[in-house]
Structure formats: structure tokens, C-alpha cells
Amino acid sequence: MIQQIYPVPEHNYAFELNKDFHFSAAHYIADENAGNCQYTHGHTYFANITIAGDTLDSTGFLIDFKTIKDLIHKRFDHTTLNEDSAFSSNQGAYFPTTEVVAKTVYEIIQTRLDTLENKPVCLQIFLRETPSSYCIYRPKGGSER
Ligand SMILES: Nc1nc2c(c(=O)[nH]1)N=C([C@H](O)[C@H](O)COP(=O)(O)OP(=O)(O)OP(=O)(O)O)CN2
Numbered sequence: 113m114i115q116q117i118y119p120v121p122e123h124n125y126a127f128e129l130n131k132d133f134h135f136s137a138a139h140y141i142a143d144e145n146a147g148n149c150q151y152t153h154g155h156t157y158f159a160n161i162t163i164a165g166d167t168l169d170s171t172g173f174l175i176d177f178k179t180i181k182d183l184i185h186k187r188f189d190h191t192t193l194n195e196d197s198a199f200s201s202n203q204g205a206y207f208p209t210t211e212v213v214a215k216t217v218y219e220i221i222q223t224r225l226d227t228l229e230n231k232p233v234c235l236q237i238f239l240r241e242t243p244s245s246y247c248i249y250r251p252k253g254g255s256e257r
């Protein structure tokens with residue numbers, strides 16, 4: 113597991129949880145402006161997920177670490193991202209770029225968090241695509257849900 117330092121979002125929640133994991137996936141950015149990235153290639157993505165809240169569940173969890181990983185890893189590991197229903201190969205807004213994948217990871221996780229009685233929130237997705245390239249996605253007004 114890569115150990116790295118990433119920026120932390122400001123908030124006033126009592127608990128902040130962070131989960132790190134990898135997933136391997138292929139993708140392509142179907143636009144000639146994407147250079148070599150328009151051709152299918154793969155990455156070992158590294159994700160750091162930041163979740164916060166004030167209330168724990170009956171197990172003493174904000175949310176089980178395993179749930180966070182499973183939501184993303186089970187869906188995307190060893191897949192071609194373009195084939196997932198979250199993405200598209202002909203609508204630029206849904207190409208599986210680092211930015212769009214980070215936002216999609218946020219949406220998948222927050223949708224699950226919204227079902228929990230203790231109402232944790234996802235504050236930040238750190239998604240590294242290559243050793244030299246990463247994106248941070250933070251929902252607008254993230255610490256004010
Ligand atoms: N804003 C974005 N730019 C690029 C994305 C992206 O998702 N968002 N993606 C790519 C490619 O898919 C590629 O996987 C990553 O490109 P890059 O960082 O240039 O990869 P390198 O490892 O070759 O980088 P070097 O630092 O030059 O070795 C391209 N752009």
C-alpha cells in the first residue's frame with residue numbers, strides 16, 4: 113500500500129474516518145485531444161476516502177471500513193471503466209477521466225451514507241491515477257450537509 117500525505121478538508125465533525133485502497137482498471141478517453149489516452153490502457157488507481165460525522169452506529173462505527181472499500185473495489189476492480197453505467201465513451205462529461213471517476217466514487221459512497229441512520233458524510237475523494245497525477249474531489253458545501 114502506498115503511504116502518502118494528502119490534503120485534509122476542514123470540518124467541525126467529531127469523527128473523521130479515512131480509508132485507503134487500490135483498484136486496477138482499464139479506460140480510454142475517446143477524444144483525439146486526449147493523445148495516447150484515447151487508446152485503451154490501464155492504471156492501478158489509489159483512492160483515499162474521507163468520511164466524517166458526529167454520531168456512531170450501534171457497532172461504534174461511523175461506517176465499516178470494509179463497506180467503503182467494497183462499494184468501489186467490487187464494482188470497478190479489473191473492469192474497463194468505459195463499460196460501467198456511470199461512464200460513457202461518447203459524452204465528454206462522462207468520460208472516465210480522473211476527475212469524473214473521483215466524482216463518481218463520491219456519488220456512490222454518499223448515496224450509501226444517505227441510507228444510514230447516523231448520517232455520516234463523505235468530505236473528500238483523493239484519487240491517484242498515476243505516480244504523477246491525482247485529483248481531489250470535494251462536494252460543494254461538503255461539511256455543511
Ligand atoms: N485532467 C486530466 N488530464 C489527463 C487525464 C485525466 O484523467 N484528467 N488522463 C490522462 C491519461 O489517461 C493518463 O492516464 C494520465 O496521464 P499522465 O499523467 O500524463 O501520465 P504519465 O504517467 O505519462 O505522466 P508523466 O508525469 O508525464 O510521466 C491524461 N491527461
Ligand SMILES: [Zn+2]
Pocket residue numbers: 139149153154155241
Ligand atoms: Zn489513463
